[in-house]
Amino acid sequence: MPRESKKAKTARAAEAFDLLTEEYPEAHCELDFVDAFQLGVATILSAQTTDVRVNMVTPELFRRYPGAEALANAAQEDVEQVVKSTGFFRNKSKNIIGFARGLMADHDGAVPKTMAELSALPGVGRKTANVILGNAFGLDEGVVVDTHVKRLTTLLGFTKEKTPEKVERDLMVLFPRDRWTLLAHLLIWHGRRVCDAKKPRCEACTLSGLCPSSRV
DNA sequence: ATCCCGAGGG
DNA sequence: CCCTCTGGAT
Structure with a gap:
């Protein structure tokens, strides 16, 4: 299978973002502090x-x-x-x-x-x-890469990097800047609710259609 | 046994 | 790049 073109990958990334936004319209930072x-x-x-x-x-x-x-x-x-x-x-x-x-x-x-x-x-x-x-501060200066973000973006084929810094660089290229903060929240929510590290529920996943790792 | 929104140091 | 530091839920 030929390597996915950059354009196709960007389109798939945008689609994934939209689907997750629909799924979790209320996604936010769960360490809720404004201060x-x-x-x-x-x-x-x-x-x-x-x-x-x-x-x-x-x-x-x-x-x-x-x-x-x-x-x-x-x-x-x-x-x-x-x-x-x-x-x-x-x-x-x-x-x-x-x-x-x-x-x-x-x-x-x-x-x-x-x-x-x-x-x-x-x-x-x-x-x-x-x-x-x-x-x-509402400034999109980077993408938070925790274990969920790294796992899901790897499964989705959006990065192959190992260190958080390199994963973050890939995501900053793939997603528009004004989505960086929300992107991390969406992935973290989805990682906890559906794409669990131990038993991912692909059958219930809104991304199964565009995820190369999906079992469905 | 495995997993979890990290930083500092070797 | 690797390791250490630590607790608690599953």
Whole structure:
């Protein structure tokens, strides 16, 4: 089978996006915080865990530390107790405190709006920066690539890359910029609801007609 | 046993 | 590119 042309792949990508939009008109970031600081903290905490568990600890965390200044002055062991159930709690506590201290030191406690400034902050990597820019500031600067996004885009034949950075580059080429943030949400929702990692329900999948990996 | 919206370091 | 750090649901 000849390699799919770039044009055909782009068309298939657009079709997949439209079908998912129909399927999940309400798709949004499930770490629901409008506040950029809190969204950043929640995203750092979401490593190797689910949004559900992050959303269980954040109320108490932000009750104690409502903003960058409070968290910057927190004792790490206190923070560890609050976020313990999300796993990796030692690293995560260090990272969110580092994030808060970076904001205080470099930006007067405010969250910056550029990829370069965000990524320069301790504890903030590419994914957290993308989540903040896309969901708190409405800026499509990149595509969040988590395990769902990577799995589904690989199954769909939209990328063959392994590292999140390279997968993201492929998706940024394949999808128009104003869809980047929503794209990640749609794929994550679909990954959780239908295209599960262990038992994908191809028979119930709206994308089965255009998915090279579909079993139906 | 496997999976989950990550960052930092080797 | 790889590894480590960690808990909890399935």
